[in-house]
Amino acid sequence: MKKVAAALAALVLAHASQAAEVDKPLLAKAEKQKPEVLKLLGRMVNIDSGTFNGKGLDAVGALATAELKKLGGRIETSSAAPAAGHNIVATFSGKGKGRILLVAHMDTVFADGTAKARPFRIEGSRAYGPGIMDDKGGIVMAIGALKMLQGFKDYAKITVLLNTNEETGSHGTRALIEKLAKEHDVAFNLEPGRSADGLVIARKGSGEIEMDVKGKAAHAGVAAKEGRNAALEAAHQVLQLSKLGDDAKQTTVNWTVIKSGDRSNVIPDHASAQADVRVAVAEEFDRVEHDIERISAQRLIPETQVAIHLRRGFPPMPASPITDAIAQRATDIYAELGRKLTLESTGGAADASLIFAAGVPTLDGLGIVGGGIHTAEEYAEVDSIVPRLYLLARLMQEYGRGAQ
Template identity: 35%
Template sequence: MISPLVYYCKITRCALAAMARDPRRQVTDMIEEHTLLNEIRSWVEIESPTDCTAAVNHMMDRAQATARTGGLQSRRYPGTHGYGDHVLVHAPGDDLARPGILVLSHLDTVHPPGTITHKLPFRVEGDLAYGPGIYDMKSGAMMALAAMCSLVRRGQSTPLPARQLFVSDEEIGSISSRPLIEELARGARYALVTEPARPGGEIVTGRKGTARFTMQVTGRPAHAGTHHAQGQSAIKELAQQILDLEAMTDYAQGITINVGLIQGGTGANVVPETAVAEIDMRMPDSATGLPTVNRILAAAPHNPETQVTITGGINRPGYSKDAAITALFSHAAQLAGRYGIELRDVSSGGGSDGNFTAAMGVPTLDGLGPIGAGAHTLHEHIRIPSLMPRTLLFRDLLATLA
């Protein structure tokens, strides 16, 4: 019996040899930089913050239209929990029964409506293109779709069927899309994630796990001037809880706690009755992070006259580079060399939908999108020269993985 690894290597060598013999390899096969950038611009100019369901669905409409124009078919899945729909794109004739390659992309962004008009308009300055969500991650999503369309236009079948899933809620933890991602991952041999490359062009072969919590504190309101002593401040209690939470950060273990959003009170002259904090936690893996998760969930009030309620938990398991991911990265690095790319990899503190697939044992490469910087900021941008080589790398991965 031939071993899976030997079979994988033989298939890869055959595919690479065929690609080298093909004179069309010298042509970009109808993927052109200016056309790709124009399509990316049209996607960026459709603002799609996660909590604007209609806007996200408009973006999903556009993705389906682009796929249809490129000769691909799609399926649409209704969102849940009030979030937008999800779209699965695949080649004609793919009944989704065969194990394949799952490409993961998200079309929701963090920028509020109006950012494209007032604060971060699409613009090109030298080799850089700016716009809300252009780096995280509409460019990467479009690059993968362009690669799939290129293969269909060439009439080239792939050893494994390629499917690209566009989700609507990655930026808030994939609450709606996670069941669908995991369902599709069960039929996947590989997962390729179009999150942006690290600023140096590195791709991601490991990610920390994430947890999210909401802490609600209830006190007793009172007039701050005439009855101050009768009040019990929810904000004071929350302030003490925040110090406890931040003190749980342990850099040696790779655990960080960040209280990133707080709300509370109704006026400066009122002892506040309520206060709320949103908490982010990062960890190398679930086993390492679980004791801290349990400490957070067990938080008790400093002031017994107040109530503290906390909800949440681990929402993305961590993963690290294993033998299967190492083999997949090595294959990608070999392909990248054809385009003058010296591919390097890193482990990232940020989470993505690749956390789900990797935790299920699916070899996963992440950060395959463009080079750039400024994710979630008003200087978010991509490096235009990175578009073509990384799009062609993506196409070659689809064409050779077996």
């Protein structure tokens, strides 16, 4: 028994030693790709591509398409209607077993003119610009990793999907995502790497509450009581519906947009409000939907009309042993570089949730490391490019060969 245990221990140690050995040629390729990645990233960041800017989205798509074609990808584009721009699918065929889906998005949250006002720049060890992390950094990482793997054919299929409307729920790409997901064995979502050099292994689901209030206009100084103040009713609803969250279940409901009236001397006859909803379990969507109907029936201003509904976005991506297994493999690969990954859950929603819901093992957060996402200070850590390229390329090698 002791001899068997010793033999097993020796095998484990040998495997650990082998796993810790860096692939030096691949690492050299990652280092060679770094300036090219930064150059392409700068070109993409300097294009306004907010979710509703079809021209800008297609311009970013054209840059990506040109690079993917050079690598031998078969390119298909499709309308993202009702969203703007065109989704891009690039397919690469190999001779192995594994089918890998890489996912990134071209749209940002920034308004037109932001790229000109805050163009791509590098200061010290950080690069800045609108959408540099979320998610143009993900696009260039996919292209960089594919360049590193030129000549590697030990996979059945690698597909790159570039989405135009992730920031508004991927409603113009959802059917395509679900279709492609089911054609692959594993998916790597190239959302930003977390600031602590992290991957994402669980995400909350997202939704929006949309409320519309109708009242009756009147002169605010002469006949205010003849009116029905839609703004006041909306404020009442926001206050009473602000308690919809549930800390114990990690459900949050935050009212973020309220609009009403355009003149201070007129009782407004219309008001609207929106709330951001995040849930860790899908059942909470049902509970919130039921509660908004029940609670909103309690009016403050008689004869006002309140229309309210929950618009569901991304489903939750809960913690899973399958995701944990892929994350462990990623952790082992990163250790080859002497680096350690953090594994995180987040309240942010992303396409990974749709892929996971389709039954496909998914690992998220494989883009460049950085922070300040969705703000004027969004940045990418330049020194993270090489290790992250290495990580992604090694994962593609292993799962291309059919790793389980």
